[in-house]
Amino acid sequence: MERLVVTLKQEKLLQEAKTASLLVGLSSLVSKILAAIYRIPYQNLVGDRGFYAYQQIYPFLAIITALGLTGFPNLISSLLQKSSSRHLVSFLKLSTIFSWVTASLMLLGHQILANWIGASRLGPAFIWVAATFFITPFLSFYRGIDQGQGKLRVTALSQVVEQVVRVLIIIVAAACYLVYRWDIYQTANLAASGNFFASLVTVVYLAYQSKENPLPLLAQRGMSLAELGSAAIPSLVFTLYAMYLLLFQLIDAFLVKNILVEQGMANQLAEALKGVYDRGQPLLQFGLLVTTALFTSYLPKLTQLYLANEKTYELERQRFFEVIFYLSLTITVGFLSVLPQVNQVLFTDRQGLLALSLYSSLIFLASMVQYFHHHCFIVGQHRSSLLYLFLGVLLKLLITGPLTGFFGIVGSSLSTCLSLVFVLLAYVRQVPVNWANLVNGKFYLVLSIMGLLVFGLTQFLPQDSRIWAFMSLLLSTGLGGGIFLLLSYHWQVFPDSLWSFLPFFHKK
Structure with missing residues (x-):
């Protein structure tokens, strides 16, 4: 009973x-x-x-x-x-x-x-x-x-x-x-x-x-x-992550344009190029929409579980980890597949694709870091979490200048990626999770099918104007997302315990 x-x-x-x-x-x-x-x-x-x-x-x-x-x-x-x-x-x-x-x-x-x-x-x-x-x-x-x-x-x-x-x-x-x-x-x-x-x-x-x-x-x-x-201490750690990526953008605001000018670029051209680089910020925000909503609503429940029963919490956080991994990786792959069309539809042209592609990979990296950060917050590991976040910002501050000087805005994106990879590896080293559960061949097969399908459609559909690019974007993402969900469900890629995190899922 x-x-x-x-x-x-x-x-x-x-x-x-x-x-x-x-x-x-x-x-x-x-x-x-x-x-x-x-x-x-x-x-x-x-x-x-x-x-x-x-x-x-x-x-x-x-x-x-x-x-x-x-x-x-x-x-x-x-x-x-x-x-x-x-x-x-x-x-x-x-x-x-x-x-x-x-x-x-x-x-x-x-x-x-x-x-x-x-x-x-x-x-x-x-x-x-x-x-x-x-x-x-x-x-x-x-x-x-x-x-x-x-x-x-x-x-x-x-x-x-x-x-x-x-x-x-x-x-x-x-x-x-x-x-x-x-x-x-x-x-x-x-x-x-x-x-x-x-x-x-x-x-x-x-x-x-x-x-x-x-x-x-x-x-x-x-x-x-x-x-x-x-x-x-816990206040500082939690609020630091809430604005973590914004601190990276703040460093970019102080350094990127000024460094481009120091490298000999004309002031107005440097401002325009920085404007192209800044397109990545709203793209990243949109890409993080789903996982951010899950974190915002589920954090209080995980806190309750930890205080009530640590064993139950450990089981639940492992399931939540798998959800975040699969979801953020799927969104990232889908986003990269349609990035040229997104760039054209929103910003009139396709400038800065390599820099924006690197920046879009932050959808996955940031979601994973956010999971480990929330776990450390719940269990009270504040000092180590603060150290990792601080070192990540310090690394970003140190490498943005040289990388931007050598590679332009591509280097600016790379500096953010490398800094976040460092933070993620530091968290992974401390927080135990069952990585074996992610050895899921069906998932990676379905993900590949979705990515190839979306990319293939975008190559064949007409994109001579923003209207056509928009229609191509809607059709390719709709078909890609539909195929992913259909194959995942019929091939039983995920157990019901993971599907249950989705608000519209109802077990029969």
Whole structure:
């Protein structure tokens, strides 16, 4: 009877995770579609140089978004799962101090930062970045509370609201460039304000929907340095990964264009080439959509399992590892198969394919690193995880310059790949998983069939214009994905325990 009760509880947890995955996934999908929509007219209207100007400030904006959307909220959610209200208060104070001090320093040094990234006229954009940072602790508080309590509808809707406001302002900026003949820096400065107004609208909406109030928690006294320290390490590790790839992009913003100019390239040409390289960022975001949704919704459930029964947790995390491996590898192969068409459809041409192909491989690498990072967070291996992440950033910082100098933007992509491979190998060395379960010949056969089919279709279908390239993209991805699912199901490539992670799977 006890075994039956445990099984029923596990099935209930899994069903809750699947529902949450569907809800978060749908809202994230809408947000990513909106992001793709605004990037198409923005890049098309302002060109690669205009795209470069916005993308120089984008990592700063995106880091704040990552903290307010996933980093801080996921940590708050996990603290709630562990019933650690004392640490929750400590973390809220810590995140507020961090955000406000960083925002103040950025306000004072906004012009210095603009000069460092090689775009002195982007100084006003950093003022908008700083203003957004002041709101972040409250935005993450409301989202974290809702996520920890399993109330994801408001959080999911807030993602869409935030993205809609941001996109509208960015589109207005692009229209001003076209109608009033603004230059690329005026346009980027207005586009940067989109994050501030989007965050402001979202936090007002979340506060209206919530019964919680962070202000009394911030006013509480008695937080000792020991409490602050105990919350600081896991907080730092978790939030560091939430913005990890953005830190790599931040390094690129400071180095890539400046190094291209140092190598003798004309300033405007270097800006345009950096704009081509920056196309990889939205492509990567879209490629990580599915796995990110799974991580966001399933992390609290894995935390509960670990606290309740470590043996059950070990079995479940192994299954989750296999899901992430198969899913991320499949998405990566499919993405690479249609990358030329994606590049043409979204950005009008097929420039930078090799650099963008290397960048797209991060879909697999980042998903795998994210799995190991989450495991280390759940079991409390914070210091080693922090070390690996820090060394990865340090490696990226050290090799971006030389590789970009030798190979241009291909070297820039390679520096990110090599840094992430290093981090992944470090995690693999520490965290035990059953790799033998991945010796699945049927999967690799089906994956090869899908990749070859999609690639073959894209070679024969007409692609003389963006419309034809778009039709080719839809047809090839639809057929490729359909063949993969059909063969996987009929050849029993995966056990039901893995299929069950998908929200639409129902065992007969």
